[in-house]
Each structure stands twice: as C-alpha cells, then as structure tokens.
Amino acid sequence: MSEQIKKFMYINRRAPYGTIYAWESLEVVLIGAAFDQDVSLAFLDDGVFQLVKGQDTAEVDMKNFSPTYQALGDYDVTKLFVEKESLEERGLTLDDLMPLTYEDEDDDWAEKDSIKVVSRAELADIMEEQDVMFSF
Amino acid sequence: MAIEANGKTFETDEEGYLTNLGEWEPAVAEVMAKEDDLELTSEHWEIINFLREYYEEYQIAPAVRVLTKAVGKKLGKEKGNSKYLYALFPYGPGKQACRFAGLPKPTGCI
Numbered sequence: 001m002s003e004q005i006k007k008f009m010y011i012n013r014r015a016p017y018g019t020i021y022a023w024e025s026l027e028v029v030l031i032g033a034a035f036d037q038d039v040s041l042a043f044l045d046d047g048v049f050q051l052v053k054g055q056d057t058a059e060v061d062m063k064n065f066s067p068t069y070q071a072l073g074d075y076d077v078t079k080l081f082v083e084k085e086s087l088e089e090r091g092l093t094l095d096d097l098m099p100l101t102y103e104d105e106d107d108d109w110a111e112k113d114s115i116k117v118v119s120r121a122e123l124a125d126i127m128e129e130q131d132v133m134f135s136f
Numbered sequence: 137m138a139i140e141a142n143g144k145t146f147e148t149d150e151e152g153y154l155t156n157l158g159e160w161e162p163a164v165a166e167v168m169a170k171e172d173d174l175e176l177t178s179e180h181w182e183i184i185n186f187l188r189e190y191y192e193e194y195q196i197a198p199a200v201r202v203l204t205k206a207v208g209k210k211l212g213k214e215k216g217n218s219k220y221l222y223a224l225f226p227y228g229p230g231k232q233a234c235r236f237a238g239l240p241k242p243t244g245c246i
Binding site for chain 2: 027030031033034063064065067068070071074075
C-alpha cells in the first residue's frame, strides 16, 4: 500500500448493554480491520465491563455479543489495553475478564494474550502516539 | 421478500438474507442455491456448516479473508484459499455462503 499506515485507537468507556455504543464500536472495529491499519482498543471507565466473562443477557433482551470479542484475533486486532485504575475502581481484576488471545503469525503462530492491563498514565502515553481516535 | 422451502415460507431482507436465522433449515440453502443456479455438493455443505459453527461460537458472520484463514486452519490449506472458495461460491464465499447458511451479511466485508 502506498499510503502510510496510521495508528487507530477505539476508546470504549461504556457498559456493554443499555446503550448500543459497545456493540457499534465492536462492529466498526471489525469493519475497519479490513483497512490494514495499526489498530488498538482501549477499555476504561465502565467500558471494562465489556470484557467481563460470563455475560448473560437473557433478562435484558439484548444479544450477548461478548463471544464476538474472541474473533478479534482472527481479524488481526491484537492490542486491547485495559486501564488498571478502572478495573480497581470497580473491584475487578484481570481474572474477571475473558481470556482473549491471538496467534502471532511472525512467531510460528504462538498463542498470545491480546489484553494488556496498563495504568492511567501509561494509557495516556499510548493515546499520545495515536493518529486517529474514536470514542464510544 | 420471502422464499419458499420445504412447504414453508421464510422471510428474507432486501438482499436475500434470512430475517430470522433461528428458522434456518437445510432446505433453505437448497432453494437459495437453486435460485443462483448452483447444485450443493458435500464441499459446499462443509463450508456452510463451518460458517454456522463459526456464528454459533462468535456471534458474527466472518469477513471473507477471516473465513479463508479459518477454513485453512480447520479444513486444510488446500481449502483455505480464495480460489477454492470462489469456485464453490462464485458470488463470493462470504456473502453467498453466509446467505445459504442463514447468517447475516458478513461483518467487515467491503
């Protein structure tokens, strides 16, 4: 490709259900993944709930789309930053989140973790490096 | 829009995808294939069933390049390439096979 690859970050700040933001964000990420850009996702504030394991939407009458996060690796979306402080403020740890992995093409298809817990300060630095940010 | 299969009526959207994927049965794929002048073979069914399993697991219909990669991993390299998949589904393995499988239009197919 002649055009320069840009760094795209999708920022997720809201709980998964009750509004359509989380699902819309995920769809945009999957569609955007076709454009071969450098994509990362950030989960902060109530957005960290999007990745919590064992989601059950039977009583809220919305589709449980949490299994779709498992497909991100297939779409070559392999960088999911989760803000440490947001987890802590909600009494959550990495163990409460779905284990999301991808296979590293450049490392003999070794399975690697997609989720990386970073501090608020580290996330601010990562955001500083981005060319484009989408906030959901 | 709607199609008739197995003596029943199935509602479809304006692009021919099933409105309610829970209603799907194999006869739907047979009828849709006939409309596209295709005879479904066991090779077609292998991909259709693969797509249904993918949807069951991830709740999305995969984009064609993701499908190609996943087929290669699950069914072997000789099947995980666009040439093989396009030969089976000339209107596009993502779009056409997903339609036959009763899934929505693939997410991330452009």
